[in-house]
Amino acid sequence: MTLDLPAIVTGPLTSAQRTSLINIIRRAARTEILPRFRRLAGAQIATKSGPDDIVTEADTAAEAMIARGLARMFPGAVIIGEEAAASDPSLRHKAAEAELAFIIDPVDGTWNFAHGLGVFGVILAATRYGRPVFGLIYDPLADDYVIADESSPARHVTASGQETPLTMSGGGPIDRLSGYTHMSLMPKDAQKTLAPLQTAFARTGALRCSAHEYRLAALGHADFILSGTLNPWDHAAGVLICQRAGGVARMLDGADYTIAQDAGYLLTAADDATWDAVADVLEPLLG
Structure with missing residues (x-):
């Protein structure tokens, strides 16, 4: 019907x-x-x-x-x-x-x-x-x-x-944060920049699945997600869900995220303080 x-x-x-x-x-x-x-x-x-x-x-x-x-x-x-x-x-x-x-x-x-x-x-x-x-x-x-x-x-x-209402993790000290970084999808020069930066965190990885990465973040089981591949079908839903779970999502240069963004780095984090702390670590990616 x-x-x-x-x-x-x-x-x-x-x-x-x-x-x-x-x-x-x-x-x-x-x-x-x-x-x-x-x-x-x-x-x-x-x-x-x-x-x-x-x-x-x-x-x-x-x-x-x-x-x-x-x-x-x-x-x-x-x-x-x-x-x-x-x-x-x-x-x-x-x-x-x-x-x-x-x-x-x-x-x-x-x-x-x-x-x-x-x-x-x-x-x-x-x-x-x-x-x-x-x-x-x-x-x-x-x-x-x-x-x-x-x-x-x-x-x-x-x-x-x-x-059940969703709540992001709440963050914490940099060396206790865990997140997903899509390093393998980035150009080689960006990979070389990102690789040593990741040692600042407790754990980083990737599931080859944005759906489950955003779900886990919104459920409070991951502190941040960084992506340099901005396909809207991967991110639009997850960004909103994490925001409505108390998280923060914007481009690494501070710009608001919209699906018109097709270049740059999208960072989603547990809250403003966590976003700022992770962005400080990742700033070298901006060149």
Whole structure:
């Protein structure tokens, strides 16, 4: 059934709209993603920009299903998926300028998914003129999600529907902080700059999955996330969710984050003090 909803939403999404979005994501996961997990044949996996940048039939089929559902609900919105943007890069600019845009990462952590690792998720964000206003990160294996919008706090919702408010870690001394840094995705000169800086922290790493990195940060299990690859499908939802969980997210040079940002470093941290402390350590990245 198609809901009788306005083409463009100028305020927060309604409860009915949020429920419909969650149902769209769940159906896509159950129909197109989970049946293919650990069952992909070689012909169902292809590469894009390089051997580690892969796409599977689950990505393309789930994105198409989610996009169709969004188009029925919000016929006036710009809808951009990771795979569609790979074919038409101009969609990123259209989304950044749109009054309402929905951004889909149908299988975030595709490398993990394709190699049978259960660290992947579905990300959906809504933006208004490039600024995130709704974020949903769904774990198909656990059938749970974290969610936030511009007017309500971030929360974790279990498969049974139990909701728990989210709170970032609270930070601490630099040498006790742990976080995710996407060093392998950076140019070699940036890697050489970043590598020694990371020794200031207790622990750094990467999960090859922004969905779970942002989830863990919003749940208070990581203190910061640094990324130099600014694909909006990776970050828009997580940035908003972490902000609504009490965190801070902005560019390393201090600029506000919007999906129009396509260069620079995005730093998300537990609070203002933690952001400032981590940014001080990472300042050499700015050259």
